[in-house]
Structure formats: structure tokens, C-alpha cells
Amino acid sequence: MVEIALETRNITKIFPETVANKDISFKLKKGEIHALLGENGAGKTTLMNILYGIYMPTSGEIFINDQKVIIRSPLDAIKLGIGMIHQHFMLVETLSVLENIILGLKEYGFVINKKTVKEKLKEIESLYSLQTDPNVKVWQTTVGEQQRIEIIKVLFRGANILILDEPTAVLTPQETQSLFKILKKMKDDGKSIIFITHKLEEVMQIADIITVLRRGKVVKTLPKYKTTKSELAQLMVGEAQDCNYLRKKRETNEIILSINKLIVYSDKGTKSLKGIDLDVKRGEILGIAGISGNGQKELVQTIAGLKKVAEGKIIFNGLDITNKHPRFISRLGINYIPADRLAMGVAPNLSGIDNAIMRRYYRFPLSKNGVMNYIKALAYTKMMAKAYKIKLDNPFAPIKLLSGGNMQKLILAREILENPKLLIASYPTRGLDIASTQFFRQKLIEIANKGKAVILLSEDLDEILSLSDRIAVMYEGSIVGILKAEKADKNTIGLMMTGAST
Amino acid sequence: MVHHSVYISLLANTIKAGTILLFPTIGEIFAERAGILNLGIEGMMLIGAFIGFIVSYTTHNPYLGFAAGVIAGGIASLIHAFISITLRGNQIVSGLALTIFGGGFTTFYGQKWINMTLNNTLPTLKLPILSEILYIGPIFFSQDLVVYLSYITVFVMWFILYKTTIGLNLRAVGENAKAANAMGINVYKVRYIWTFFGGLLAGAGGAYLTTSYAPFWLDGITAGRGWIAIALVIFAMWDPLKALFGAYLFGGINALQFQLQALGTTIPSAILNMLPYIGTFIVITISSIIVKTRHVRPPRELGIPYIREEK
Ligand SMILES: Nc1ncnc2c1ncn2[C@@H]1O[C@H](COP(=O)(O)OP(=O)(O)OP(=O)(O)O)[C@@H](O)[C@H]1O
Ligand SMILES: [Mg+2]
Numbered sequence: 164m165v166e167i168a169l170e171t172r173n174i175t176k177i178f179p180e181t182v183a184n185k186d187i188s189f190k191l192k193k194g195e196i197h198a199l200l201g202e203n204g205a206g207k208t209t210l211m212n213i214l215y216g217i218y219m220p221t222s223g224e225i226f227i228n229d230q231k232v233i234i235r236s237p238l239d240a241i242k243l244g245i246g247m248i249h250q251h252f253m254l255v256e257t258l259s260v261l262e263n264i265i266l267g268l269k270e271y272g273f274v275i276n277k278k279t280v281k282e283k284l285k286e287i288e289s290l291y292s293l294q295t296d297p298n299v300k301v302w303q304t305t306v307g308e309q310q311r312i313e314i315i316k317v318l319f320r321g322a323n324i325l326i327l328d329e330p331t332a333v334l335t336p337q338e339t340q341s342l343f344k345i346l347k348k349m350k351d352d353g354k355s356i357i358f359i360t361h362k363l364e365e366v367m368q369i370a371d372i373i374t375v376l377r378r379g380k381v382v383k384t385l386p387k388y389k390t391t392k393s394e395l396a397q398l399m400v401g402e403a404q405d406c407n408y409l410r411k412k413r414e415t416n417e418i419i420l421s422i423n424k425l426i427v428y429s430d431k432g433t434k435s436l437k438g439i440d441l442d443v444k445r446g447e448i449l450g451i452a453g454i455s456g457n458g459q460k461e462l463v464q465t466i467a468g469l470k471k472v473a474e475g476k477i478i479f480n481g482l483d484i485t486n487k488h489p490r491f492i493s494r495l496g497i498n499y500i501p502a503d504r505l506a507m508g509v510a511p512n513l514s515g516i517d518n519a520i521m522r523r524y525y526r527f528p529l530s531k532n533g534v535m536n537y538i539k540a541l542a543y544t545k546m547m548a549k550a551y552k553i554k555l556d557n558p559f560a561p562i563k564l565l566s567g568g569n570m571q572k573l574i575l576a577r578e579i580l581e582n583p584k585l586l587i588a589s590y591p592t593r594g595l596d597i598a599s600t601q602f603f604r605q606k607l608i609e610i611a612n613k614g615k616a617v618i619l620l621s622e623d624l625d626e627i628l629s630l631s632d633r634i635a636v637m638y639e640g641s642i643v644g645i646l647k648a649e650k651a652d653k654n655t656i657g658l659m660m661t662g663a664s665t
Numbered sequence: 666m667v668h669h670s671v672y673i674s675l676l677a678n679t680i681k682a683g684t685i686l687l688f689p690t691i692g693e694i695f696a697e698r699a700g701i702l703n704l705g706i707e708g709m710m711l712i713g714a715f716i717g718f719i720v721s722y723t724t725h726n727p728y729l730g731f732a733a734g735v736i737a738g739g740i741a742s743l744i745h746a747f748i749s750i751t752l753r754g755n756q757i758v759s760g761l762a763l764t765i766f767g768g769g770f771t772t773f774y775g776q777k778w779i780n781m782t783l784n785n786t787l788p789t790l791k792l793p794i795l796s797e798i799l800y801i802g803p804i805f806f807s808q809d810l811v812v813y814l815s816y817i818t819v820f821v822m823w824f825i826l827y828k829t830t831i832g833l834n835l836r837a838v839g840e841n842a843k844a845a846n847a848m849g850i851n852v853y854k855v856r857y858i859w860t861f862f863g864g865l866l867a868g869a870g871g872a873y874l875t876t877s878y879a880p881f882w883l884d885g886i887t888a889g890r891g892w893i894a895i896a897l898v899i900f901a902m903w904d905p906l907k908a909l910f911g912a913y914l915f916g917g918i919n920a921l922q923f924q925l926q927a928l929g930t931t932i933p934s935a936i937l938n939m940l941p942y943i944g945t946f947i948v949i950t951i952s953s954i955i956v957k958t959r960h961v962r963p964p965r966e967l968g969i970p971y972i973r974e975e976k
Contacts, residue, residue, distance in 0.1 A: 215847070217846075217847070217973065236846075236849070236851070236973075237846055237847050237848065237849050238849035238850075238851070240849075241848075241849045242849075247847070249847065253841075253843060253844035253847040253848070254841070254844055255836070255837045255840045255841045255844050255845070256840070256841070257836075257840050257965075258833070258836065258837060258840070262833055262837075265830070265833070266833060266834070266837050266844075266845065266848040266850070267834065267837075267845070267848035267849040267850045268830070269830065271830065272830070273829050273830060273831070274828055274829050275828065275829065275830055275833065316848070
């Protein structure tokens with residue numbers, strides 16, 4: 164006996180410029196993990212937001228346990244047992260973990276009864292082996308922890324239907340595996356899960372059934388055991404892709420960036436970089452591997468001029484750029500793609516145009532004597548969207564309305580178009596669909612082929628291994644080793660990342 | 666040689682004058698915590714002061730007058746709530762409009778009340794035992810009922826803000842409305858409630874002015890106190906307990922200015938009247954510096970309309 168936990172019939176959602184969902188019919192069975200696949204902008208997040216009551220569908224029906232329901236708000240969704248973990252986390256940073264978990268709940272009393280909350284928290288934590296410290300503020304936690312907080316939030320409300328929108332995009336492989344254990348346990352408990360990802364290995368590992376969306380429509384729903392990765396890829400993009408990157412043998416010893424005994428303190432006052440020595444050569448891609456929170460982020464931010472150097476020197480092309488202004492550094496040809504796209508990559512309320520021209524709005528031809536030429540700016544933005552396949556239906560609308568992946572593409576395109584001498588790319592393909600991932604990886608390689616350099620940060624070791632010439636491994640604010648790519652493998656790097664082989 | 670009773674009466678008046686500022690400051694703190702900036706305090710205070718005065722005058726009951734002033738302030742705030750929450754208008758413009766409206770309304774209807782005086786103001790109620798404590802008693806516990814109400818308000822509101830689910834919902838809405846909404850909180854409702862609350866307390870400040878501290882009617886009788894309250898919100902770093910100190914500090918300046926004038930000093934009254942505003946400048950400058958160094962900042966959503974169907 165299989166029951167349907169959730170069903171949608173002919174859901175359509177039309178935004179002013181875009182048909183995000185068109186006649187989507189979809190069934191989620193009890194105790195099933197249902198993967199939702201699709202390119203950037205295919206309409207996955209929109210559909211999930213409809214199920215969670217953030218958007219109202221333009222037309223169509225939703226059924227929960229065979230009952231027709233109308234979900235007008237997240238409160239309605241929560242009451243129906245739906246929980247959602249959003250693509251961009253929904254946490255109040257200034258509140259504590261505990262406060263975030265009980266936010267909106269009424270059963271813990273007018274005066275919050277922290278004791279009963281903590282008891283229930285312990286229960287959930289031991290049941291699903293999730294660890295958190297309820298007393299710290301959310302802004303002090305890492306993304307991995309934030310993900311756990313989001314999961315606990317949902318479990319705390321006893322959700323039976325769980326929606327996870329690209330939950331693994333920000334996780335390390337280890338964190339992903341522990342998330343999967345939790346999901347399997349939830350599935351065994353009879354909960355139903357909708358799981359969105361761009362990583363096909365994950366789909367093959369965890370899903371029971373897969374629905375593929377393309378341009379807002381369902382292409383196909385099929386059980387996992389009847390399909391393969393390449394079939395899925397083909398369904399998503401409509402054509403088969405092969406995955407060989409064009410690499411040239413690049414052999415130079417000319418140093419473009421040289422870092423000497425770099426010491427940097429974190430916002431909390433502890434040493435986050437403990438004397439880093441590193442050279443980057445012209446024509447290479449230097450990968451930086453490490454478990455998040457071991458200083459990678461601080462290192463690249465420092466190079467880009469966003470963190471203060473306490474001791475040490477950074478030399479770029481013979482010029483001392485230690486503690487120089489970020490714009491000065493970018494004008495020298497160092498461009499930086501930040502990890503957190505909403506916080507640092509875009510100005511969410513500004514338009515697509517404003518975000519696209521952010522690196523050059525003050526230069527000719529986009530501006531002349533301080534007056535901007537928006538006709539040229541629009542043309543530039545359109546050119547960017549076309550060349551980099553960004554789904555930017557309305558360049559005048561706030562950038563935050565773009566799908567996550569398309570926002571990421573715009574950031575990448577903006578920085579690459581500056582023709583950097585050194586490109587620092589943190590998690591560049593995070594949230595990109597398969598075709599775009601390949602496209603942008605190819606771009607990184609082209610930059611190196613042209614005799615420029617790339618510093619690549621990624622939680623995806625396969626990405627680092629397949630693109631880098633050399634790989635520096637960081638552990639607790641130090642570089643514990645630099646390997647040549649052909650001599651490196653996942654195991655060695657993995658071990659070094661945990662500080663095991665020093 | 667000035668007798669120490671002069672100091673005691675100065676300090677007792679400090680509490681009274683401070684109470685006028687304390688209510689609207691607390692109210693604005695809560696509205697801002699919900700993300701609504703209401704620059705209409707001055708207008709709501711004027712309306713509260715006026716309604717409080719005429720109801721006291723006609724009913725001969727200052728308590729009734731005070732209550733009417735409170736409600737009038739609350740009703741006035743709904744104009745701002747409707748424009749900024751439902752219509753998602755610009756909060757600065759709407760708040761300023763409310764201040765102008767309050768001024769116009771009270772000037773127009775207040776004409777025939779000008780220079781009239783209440784003969785029964787809020788009576789002093791000495792609290793048993795407490796009022797006998799040396800120095801403390803005559804300053805804090807030989808006041809009227811509304812002053813005691815203000816003490817309770819501060820502590821109760823502090824407790825609500827930090828210890829209850831209501832306060833948690835409020836803080837979440839002001840920091841990240843989208844996340845709060847995703848957790849099932851009705852952002853619009855929370856904002857309406859606390860904007861209304863802010864109006865009630867602004868009305869309370871105004872009504873207390875005309876039913877106790879200055880029991881007569883003059884055009885523009887609040888004399889910029891609403892703006893001082895807005896400055897005090899920053900001084901208090903959006904915390905009700907700190908608001909208490911700020912309000913009494915300015916109450917002190919007010920009382921001092923009054924007392925000096927009464928004692929007939931040689932300082933020109935124009936200079937004395939400037940004191941609170943100069944004080945505002947100084948306090949705002951100092952507290953802005955403190956706010957920066959202590960990494961305290963306004964609620965993140967302050968002034969931003971919330972639209973649900975948006976990312
Ligand atoms: N609130 C909105 N207003 C206008 N357009 C929107 C809005 N939300 C989404 N869209 C548009 O709808 C389309 C689908 O977006 P959606 O976020 O659902 O894509 P997605 O499949 O989740 O993509 P990704 O993998 O990049 O996250 C996009 O073109 C996007 O720009
Ligand atoms: Mg999405």
C-alpha cells in the first residue's frame with residue numbers, strides 16, 4: 164500500500180516577465196526521497212515556494228494526503244506538516260540557535276521555557292545524531308552548522324514532508340554524507356522528502372525517484388533504478404554533454420603573486436592565518452583545498468584587500484599590495500568571486516544592469532565626466548547575458564529575483580569579463596547546473612591558458628583535482644602541503660585536510 | 666546656601682519630565698524593532714496632549730483624559746501603519762506627514778483652548794513605606810499613578826522583548842522579515858501591533874505632559890519632545906532599560922531649565938530653552954560613536970517595506 168503524501172495538479176506560476184512553472188503535475192509518495200532536477204532557472208525553487216506558501220500559484224491545485232488544500236502562507240504549510248530548507252538560508256543571524264529553532268512556535272509558553280526546548284532538542288539530536296550549541300548566535304556559526312540548524316528547525320515542528328532546496332551546495336563531502344544519513348533515517352521513519360540538487364552522483368546515491376524540469380515544465384518522472392546519470396543530464400539540457408576540458412600543458416615559473424609570512428586575525432580576534440607562504444605562477448590554476456573554517460576564506464579575502472594584514476607581505480607583479488584598497492587591487496587585475504553571493508557578490512535590490520556593470524560603471528564608455536550612459540550599460544548587460552547564457556528576462560528588475568544559479572553566473576561573468584590577471588574564484592560553480600558548470604570550468608582553464616592565473620577554492624575535490632595544476636591544502640590557518648595535481652589524489656588530500664599527515 | 670529640598674524637588678521633577686519622553690521612546694523602540702520607523706512621534710504626542718487636555722478639562726477627570734490621549738495617539742499611528750505596512754509607502758515621508766498632520770490638527774482645533782488651564786491634574790499618590798525611604802522616596806515614590814505606570818512599562822516591556830515568544834517574534838521580524846515569515850510569523854500583523862503600540866505610548870507621553878507636567882494648552886506644546894524621543898531610541902540602542910536613563914537625563918535638563926527660570930537666574934531664558942536641543946546634539950553624537958564601536962546597529966529591516974511575493 165503506497166499512499167501519496169503530496170500531489171500537485173497543473174500548477175502554473177506566471178511572474179510579470181517569466182512563466183516560471185507551467186502545468187506541473189507531480190506526486191510525492193510517503194517514505195520516498197524524490198529528487199527534483201533542472202537547469203538554473205528551470206523553476207524548481209518557485210515550485211517549492213508555492214508548496215511552502217511563499218507564492219500563490221497562478222493556477223493549479225495542491226493535494227496533501229488526498230485532500231485538496233490551499234496554502235496561503237508558510238504558517239499554513241507548517242500546519243500541514245511541510246517543512247522547507249531554503250536555497251538561501253532563512254535564519255535570523257542576531258538571534259541564538261535556540262531562538263531560531265523555536266521562532267514562531269507557540270507551545271513553549273509565553274515566557275520561553277528553555278528547559279523543555281533543550282530537552283526536546285537533545286532528543287532530536289540523539290535520534291538523528293545532529294550536534295549544535297543552542298546558546299551561540301547564528302552569525303557565529305559555519306554554513307555546515309547553519310544547515311544543521313535548518314534541519315533541526317524542521318524536525319522540531321514534526322514535519323512529515325520535507326523540502327530541501329540545494330542543501331548540499333554549501334556542504335563539504337563529509338557534511339553531505341552525514342546529511343544523507345539523516346535523510347535516510349527520516350525516510351525510514353515514513354517522512355517524505357523532496358530533494359533539489361545539481362549533482363547527479365547525489366541523485367544516484369539518495370533518490371528513489373526523479374523528476375526533471377525544463378523551462379518550467381515537467382520533462383519526465385522516472386525511478387532511479389531505470390535511469391543513468393547521462394540520461395538525466397540529457398533530459399535536463401536536452402542534449403548530451405561530454406566532459407573533457409581543453410587543457411594545455413602549461414609550464415612557467417614566472418611568479419605573479421607572492422605571499423610572505425602572512426598573519427591575519429579573524430573578526431573574533433583569533434589568528435585565522437598563521438604565517439602563510441604561497442606563490443602563484445603565471446599560467447596556472449592553483450587549487451586551495453580545506454575543510455571550511457580553516458582559513459581559505461580569510462586567505463583569499465586578504466589577497467582581495469578585504470581583510471587587514473597584521474603581519475607579512477603580499478606582492479603582485481612586483482608591487483606591494485599589502486593592505487591596499489580593494490578597488491586599487493582590482494584595478495591592478497586581481498578579481499575576486501566571493502563565496503556568499505547574496506551578501507558579497509551582488510547588491511540584491513539593484514537591477515541586473517547595475518550589478519552587471521559594477522566593476523566598470525565609472526569608466527568610459529559606461530560613464531563620461533561622471534555621467535552614466537545607461538544605453539551602453541544596457542547593451543553591455545545584454546551582451547553579458549547572451550555570452551554567458553544568463554537567464555535575465557528583465558535587466559531592470561532587482562537582481563534578487565533571478566534564480567540562484569543565474570545570479571551566480573552573472574557574478575562569474577562580471578569578473579571574467581574584466582579580463583583579470585589573477586582571478587580568485589571561491590566556489591565558482593556552487594549552485595550551477597551541469598552545463599553551466601562545464602562552461603565556467605572551461606572559462607577558468609582558458610584564463611590560465613592565456614598566461615593569467617587562477618586561485619580556485621572549492622568544496623568539491625573533484626573540481627579541484629580536475630582543474631588545478633597545483634593544490635595547496637590548508638589546515639587550521641596554515642598551508643600543510645602543496646601537491647602537483649598529477650601526484651595528488653582524493654585520499655591524500657582528504658587526509659591532509661584533517662591535519663593527519665603533518 | 667540652597668536647601669537640599671530644592672535638589673529633591675528638582676529630581677522629582679526630573680522624573681516627571683523624563684516620563685514624558687520615556688513613554689514615546691519605549692514605544693518607538695518597539696516599532697523600530699519590528700522594522701517600522703515612525704517619525705510621526707511629535708505629531709502623535711501633540712494629538713495625545715491635546716485630546717488628553719480637553720477630555721480632562723471637560724470631564725474633570727485627569728485619568729480619563731490621560732486614557733483618551735493614549736488612545737488618540739494609537740489611532741493616529743494607524744495612519745502611518747496603513748501607509749507603510751499595507752501600502753508599502755516610504756516610512757520617512759509618511760512619518761513626517763503624520764507629524765505635520767498632528768501639528769495642523771491641534772493648531773486648528775486648539776485655538777479656542779489656548780491658555781486655558783486644568784485645575785485638577787493627576788494627583789500625587791505617595792506609596793506607603795517606599796515613599797519614606799530617605800531621598801529615594803520623595804524622588805521616585807511620591808509621584809502620580811502614571812509615573813508608576815511608566816516604571817512598570819519599562820520593566821514589563823524589557824521582559825517581553827527578551828524573555829517571551831512575543832518579543833522573539835518581534836525581534837525576528839525586525840532583523841529578517843523573510844525568515845520570520847518562513848517560520849510562520851505574520852509579518853504584517855506583528856508590524857501593525859507594534860506600530861499601534863508605539864502610537865499608544867506616544868499618546869501617553871503627550872497626554873502626561875498636559876495632565877500633569879504642564880496642565881494648560883499652548884500651540885505646539887510638545888516643543889520637539891517627539892524628536893528628542895527619536896534621538897533617545899538611538900541613545901538607548903533599542904533597549905528599554907537604557908531608554909530609562911536617556912529619558913531621565915533629558916528630563917533632568919528640562920527640569921533644571923524650569924527650576925532656573927523659576928528661581929530667576931540671570932541667564933536669558935532663550936539660552937535655557939535651547940538646553941534640551943543642544944543636549945540632543947551632544948547625546949546623538951556620543952551615542953553614534955558608541956553604537957559604532959560596540960557594533961550595535963539598528964534593526965536590519967528598519968524602514969524597509971515587506972512584500973511577501975518577493976525573494
Ligand atoms: N519573485 C519573482 N519575480 C519575478 N521572477 C521570478 C521570481 N522568482 C523567480 N523568478 C524567475 O523564475 C524563473 C525560475 O526561477 P527559480 O528560482 O524557480 O529557478 P531554479 O530552478 O530554482 O534555478 P536555480 O537552479 O538557479 O536555483 C527564473 O527565471 C527567475 O528569474
Ligand atoms: Mg533554485
